[in-house]
Amino acid sequence: MAITHNLGFPRIGKNRELKFALESFWRQHTTSEDLQNTAQQLRKTHWQLQQQLDWLPVGDFSLYDHVLDTSALVGNLPNRVSQDQDELTQYFQVARGQTHSHCQQTAAGEMTKWFDTNYHYIVPEFDANTTFSLHADKLIAQVEEAKALGHNIKPVLLGPVTYLWLGKSKDSSNKLDHLDNLLATYERLLISLEQAGVEWLQIDEPILVTELDASWQHALKQAYLALNKSSIKLLLTSYFGELKENLHFACELPVAGLHIDAINGFEEISRVIDWLPSHKVLSLGVINGRNIWINDLNKTLDWLTPIQQRLQDRLWLAPSCSLLHVPVDLDSEQNLDHDISSWLAFAVQKLDELNILATALNQGKDAVAEELIINEFAIKSRQQSNRVHNPLVKTRVGGINDSFALRNSSYPQRAAIQQQRFNLPLYPTTTIGSFPQTDEIRQARKQYRLGKLDEGQYQQFIKQEISHAIEQQESIGLDVLVHGEAERNDMVEYFGEQLDGYAFSQFGWVQSYGSRCVKPPIIFGDISRPQAMTVEWATYAQSLSDKPVKGMLTGPVTILNWSFVRDDQPRSETCLQLALAIRDEVLDLEQAGINIIQIDEAALREGLPLRQSQWQQYLDWAIKSFKITANGVKDQTQIHTHMCYSEFNDIIQAIADMDADVITIETSRSDMELLDVFNEFNYPNEIGPGVYDIHSPNIPSVDEIVDLITKAAQRIPAERLWINPDCGLKTRRWQEVKPALAAMVSASEVLRSKREAA
Ligand code: GLN
Ligand code: ZN
Numbered sequence: 001m002a003i004t005h006n007l008g009f010p011r012i013g014k015n016r017e018l019k020f021a022l023e024s025f026w027r028q029h030t031t032s033e034d035l036q037n038t039a040q041q042l043r044k045t046h047w048q049l050q051q052q053l054d055w056l057p058v059g060d061f062s063l064y065d066h067v068l069d070t071s072a073l074v075g076n077l078p079n080r081v082s083q084d085q086d087e088l089t090q091y092f093q094v095a096r097g098q099t100h101s102h103c104q105q106t107a108a109g110e111m112t113k114w115f116d117t118n119y120h121y122i123v124p125e126f127d128a129n130t131t132f133s134l135h136a137d138k139l140i141a142q143v144e145e146a147k148a149l150g151h152n153i154k155p156v157l158l159g160p161v162t163y164l165w166l167g168k169s170k171d172s173s174n175k176l177d178h179l180d181n182l183l184a185t186y187e188r189l190l191i192s193l194e195q196a197g198v199e200w201l202q203i204d205e206p207i208l209v210t211e212l213d214a215s216w217q218h219a220l221k222q223a224y225l226a227l228n229k230s231s232i233k234l235l236l237t238s239y240f241g242e243l244k245e246n247l248h249f250a251c252e253l254p255v256a257g258l259h260i261d262a263i264n265g266f267e268e269i270s271r272v273i274d275w276l277p278s279h280k281v282l283s284l285g286v287i288n289g290r291n292i293w294i295n296d297l298n299k300t301l302d303w304l305t306p307i308q309q310r311l312q313d314r315l316w317l318a319p320s321c322s323l324l325h326v327p328v329d330l331d332s333e334q335n336l337d338h339d340i341s342s343w344l345a346f347a348v349q350k351l352d353e354l355n356i357l358a359t360a361l362n363q364g365k366d367a368v369a370e371e372l373i374i375n376e377f378a379i380k381s382r383q384q385s386n387r388v389h390n391p392l393v394k395t396r397v398g399g400i401n402d403s404f405a406l407r408n409s410s411y412p413q414r415a416a417i418q419q420q421r422f423n424l425p426l427y428p429t430t431t432i433g434s435f436p437q438t439d440e441i442r443q444a445r446k447q448y449r450l451g452k453l454d455e456g457q458y459q460q461f462i463k464q465e466i467s468h469a470i471e472q473q474e475s476i477g478l479d480v481l482v483h484g485e486a487e488r489n490d491m492v493e494y495f496g497e498q499l500d501g502y503a504f505s506q507f508g509w510v511q512s513y514g515s516r517c518v519k520p521p522i523i524f525g526d527i528s529r530p531q532a533m534t535v536e537w538a539t540y541a542q543s544l545s546d547k548p549v550k551g552m553l554t555g556p557v558t559i560l561n562w563s564f565v566r567d568d569q570p571r572s573e574t575c576l577q578l579a580l581a582i583r584d585e586v587l588d589l590e591q592a593g594i595n596i597i598q599i600d601e602a603a604l605r606e607g608l609p610l611r612q613s614q615w616q617q618y619l620d621w622a623i624k625s626f627k628i629t630a631n632g633v634k635d636q637t638q639i640h641t642h643m644c645y646s647e648f649n650d651i652i653q654a655i656a657d658m659d660a661d662v663i664t665i666e667t668s669r670s671d672m673e674l675l676d677v678f679n680e681f682n683y684p685n686e687i688g689p690g691v692y693d694i695h696s697p698n699i700p701s702v703d704e705i706v707d708l709i710t711k712a713a714q715r716i717p718a719e720r721l722w723i724n725p726d727c728g729l730k731t732r733r734w735q736e737v738k739p740a741l742a743a744m745v746s747a748s749e750v751l752r753s754k755r756e757a758a
Pocket of ligand 2: 432602642643644645726727728
């Protein structure tokens with residue numbers, strides 16, 4: 001009998017109930033009891049939705065983040081939280097710096113990305129004095145809660161070694177020095193779970209798919225030798241990739257079962273089967289937990305059947321990873337047309353697929369004949385649909401040659417031509433693109449969507465906003481202007497909506513962090529651009545000023561990384577299609593008299609594979625895609641790009657290869673030290689290091705900016721420096737933005753006169 005289970009279910013709720021409950025609690029509109037009731041109700045609903053499975057997950061639910069839950073479980077919340085407050089207050093202090101909006105702020109825990117996903121976790125903190133203590137009440141209570149509802153459950157825990165690996169040492173102490181103590185706490189936890197009647201425990205060690213040095217491998221061995229003393233059966237769980245060089249080692253760790261990601265690690269399944277000792281359970285993650293496409297069930301059964309014959313009761317089936325990364329229920333969608341929705345599976349549908357697979361294996365295909373026919377039909381319709389396949393797009397991609405990615409002349413020649421054309425002063429000032437998204441703007445976009453504003457009225461409104469933005473920038477005295485992006489709610493969705501090959505869900509929310517959700521658009525088909533997307537706004541803005549106005553686009557790699565993408569062709573192929581579509585827009589802008597064009601690649605870094613050995617391959621096609629987008633222009637057209645982070649040390653060569661005339665980056669908080677890498681590398685083109693931290697309401701002073709740019713000029717020749725904020729200004733208010741930008745302009749004047757005096 002193949003056994004079915006799930007690694008984790010989305011917590012946010014089909015209608016984002018958790019988000020709203022959290023936010024209303026934080027605003028003190030509701031009590032902690034209300035919040036806990038909503039949480040309990042959600043767990044109940046989610047278990048009901050999973051009840052056909054043999055084992056249901058418990059402990060995967062979280063009020064904010066499961067890594068923070070683990071910190072609370074092992075008594076490792078930072079000392080700065082108020083010790084005299086209740087647990088929930090402490091928890092939110094670490095999660096977000098405060099519990100209620102009026103409360104005093106403490107420093108929130110740092111947040112970072114969970115492996116290569118768009119989910120963010122709260123980074124555990126360690127120092128030489130870190131101690132652990134067990135706080136298992138909540139987890140045990142949830143075990144009891146599920147049992148009382150009659151469910152057969154398997155608790156989910158983040159493994160001790162991955163927990164350490166994800167954390168940060170606040171002094172320079174070695175995180176692994178804490179392993180012994182942490183293991184002692186886990187051992188006590190296992191005893192409590194044993195007493196609560198737990199038979200199987202899922203213990204997640206996703207670091208097994210990363211490159212581990214000997215000390216981390218050793219830590220894993222030590223951990224599972226210690227935890228193996230318990231009578232609880234451990235299902236050691238890896239996901240998000242292949243085990244590769246960790247394969248033998250993972251197979252041999254002393255646990256009762258191993259889960260592997262059979263989507264990303266398909267090629268290694270048979271090696272795992274060969275190496276796995278014959279008393280161990282093998283759980284195969286056969287349904288993709290990271291995307292929203294239906295599984296080809298017949299195909300999966302074809303390869304699973306012989307495995308099942310070989311493993312028999314030792315075979316378990318599950319999604320590849322927690323379903324945290326997909327929306328809850330496709331049945332909520334009303335606006336997707338039938339074709340497209342028949343190709344999609346959200347969390348609930350993925351569990352249905354799992355049950356169909358298990359039933360077919362256990363009882364024969366006949367038992368699910370109808371389901372298999374429906375699935376086969378949908379798979380065929382997707383394979384053959386002319387909405388998916390556009391021969392013209394494929395031909396165009398096939399026709400890409402090296403010249404597409406190359407500018408006519410090298411940067412020094414272009415720079416001279418551009419200097420003559422734009423005649424910009426030393427330290428030119430500019431912004432990253434967006435201006436404050438006021439309530440009025442949001443309101444107008446909404447009215448337009450609802451049909452309450454007609455096309456003409458809406459156009460009029462956006463034009464007013466553009467002209468307001470231009471007036472402000474002129475009066476502040478910036479050198480290179482922007483139109484302000486009032487028409488965009490989101491830098492990916494705005495383009496997705498105008499491209500063919502994209503679909504949009506209404507309720508396809510995925511948790512990004514805490515109460516924050518995103519609704520990634522879905523690339524289902526070959527991408528093409530039926531008509532220009534930004535030219536009208538850009539040319540209107542340019543018509544209002546004699547100064548250059550930048551055209552503002554999102555780059556292909558960022559569009560790709562922030563969408564659900566096709567699984568029927570390589571990501572690189574989809575990226576090339578996007579590159580051609582945005583290239584057309586670049587050329588239309590140039591043709592329409594826009595002389596400076598910015599192509600944002602905010603998410604370029606996010607796409608880096610988990611294993612560094614695979615980085616180059618990604619960077620090769622990602623950078624090529626950017627260059628195809630950017631490099632069809634004439635020498636006198638200036639290309640800018642922007643990235644919202646500052647860690648360039650390990651990808652500086654790729655950044656230089658992009659060959660943008662100007663790159664703007666986030667640097668204000670780092671005191672310009674992050675420019676060291678550009679300096680050491682002798683980065684050849686122009687750079688705008690951010691001098692205004694847009695994540696904070698603080699307004700930088702002229703002196704601060706002068707100081708920052710002076711530091712920057714110690715690293716980058718002044719002739720190649722720009723002055724700009726860290727990122728777009730859409731989350732700020734005009735009353736902050738105006739003085740901040742004015743300070744930038746004054747600082748540039750101070751710096752220029754200093755330079756002349758010198
Ligand atoms: N041009 C965009 C803006 O200013 C860039 C946003 C981003 O980098 N995240 O809003
Ligand atoms: Zn940015």
